[in-house]
Amino acid sequence: MASLLRPCPQSSCEFRFYEELGDFLAPERRKRSFTHAFDGTPSVKDRIESLGVPHTEVDLILVDDEPVPFTHRLTGGERVAVYPMFERFELGEGNRLRPRPLREPRFVLDVHLGRLASYLRLLGFDTLYRNDYDDDELLMISCTQHRILLSRDTGLLKRSALTHGAFLHATDPRRQLREVCDRFQLDARIDPFTRCARCNGEVERLGVAPDEHDPDRPSPRQRDPDSGERERRDPGNAPQRRDPGRAPPERDPETPPEVRNPTPPGPDKRGRAIPPLRMPGELAGSLSRCRACGQIYWPGSHLSRLRQRLAEVGVAI
Ligand SMILES: [Zn+2]
Structure with a gap:
């Protein structure tokens, strides 16, 4: 004894x-x-x-x-x-100690990673993010939906129930994006502008409306019936690009949409879906819209700025 x-x-x-x-x-x-x-x-x-x-x-x-x-x-x-x-x-x-990699990398992000969430969505990755998830919700979403939890909180990543998680060493969102692409070997899976940066919904290409202008004869007078912001686009850039970018153009392409433009276009007052926008034919063919929140995406000068900023960290879109 x-x-x-x-x-x-x-x-x-x-x-x-x-x-x-x-x-x-x-x-x-x-x-x-x-x-x-x-x-x-x-x-x-x-x-x-x-x-x-x-x-x-x-x-x-x-x-x-x-x-x-x-x-x-x-x-x-x-x-x-x-x-x-x-x-x-x-x-x-x-x-190896890690479980097998998830077949399709999908993510859920800790509350301070909103800009990284926007970038991952822009690259086409299924990314859940809200700025009010608590730790238990993050853990539950990661485990039940088989999503990789990205965080800078080591305490959260030590939770024993967590199987797929990753600590982000960088604090700059673009460097965080590079880190995630490296760690999960995402470069070959990038499919830009297929997801909504605002809500993670899938983005669909908009067809030309039946009464749309003849694509071969775009009229310079045909304007977006919505106002102002879209008319400030760079018409010289837009028609050449096949990939849709984010619209309306923002001053800072890195700022996540959810904090700067809280009123996405929705159905009209009678609840009908928004019709395709009237645009010069060749531009209309490159418009896209989020199926979930109705956000319209279109190519413009903001897209080349975004491409340049991502290229600086070796991410090509
Ligand atoms: Zn959306």
Whole structure:
């Protein structure tokens, strides 16, 4: 009996975290091995998270050069090497800790990532975002809808129920976009302007109305019956582009639509769907509209600015 009451002797392991996992550690523990003491026989996942690294960021753990699962128990004296996603060496399929990647990457974003949400939607990725989701809602959506939770909150990413999540190291939205594209290998899946940046709805190409002008003879007098903002478009740019961009044009292409233009076009007063806009024929053929909120998208000078800004972080649209 007396032996049961004796305090457990403290054990220790040598830990080494690689690459960007160092960002989660105290500065003196980065890019080097260090000794970490513990009581009992904790799981290696428990110790890794206690040192600050969310389990969502870890793709491989070697204990004395052998791959182990998160549940592996430490007893003391081991060497533990922890690697992030996409470390640059080949991993045997059985060694990875992550669940299989989701077939179609879909996302749910933490509340401070509104601009990143707009960018992901512009690139065609199914992205849920609201600025009033709480942590439990985010977790529930991620788990039940099989969406990757993107966050800068390490506490949220340490929640054990979470299987698909990712910490964003960057604070700039365009650099965050680059990070997400790299980590989930999205570049080949980019399908720009197929989703609404405002609401995540699918965007459909608008046909030319039956009474539309002959596309071969666009009339310079035929105007958008809506007002002003669309008339300030750059007519020289628009007809050449096949891809629709965002409309109406905004001063800052990076500002998420949901914070700057809260009144999307909807059905008319009698509840009828909005008819296709009257535009010069060749422009009408490149108009699109969100099926969910009615937002109209069309090509313009704002599109070339957006392309340029995304090109600066290596994202081509
Ligand atoms: Zn929409």
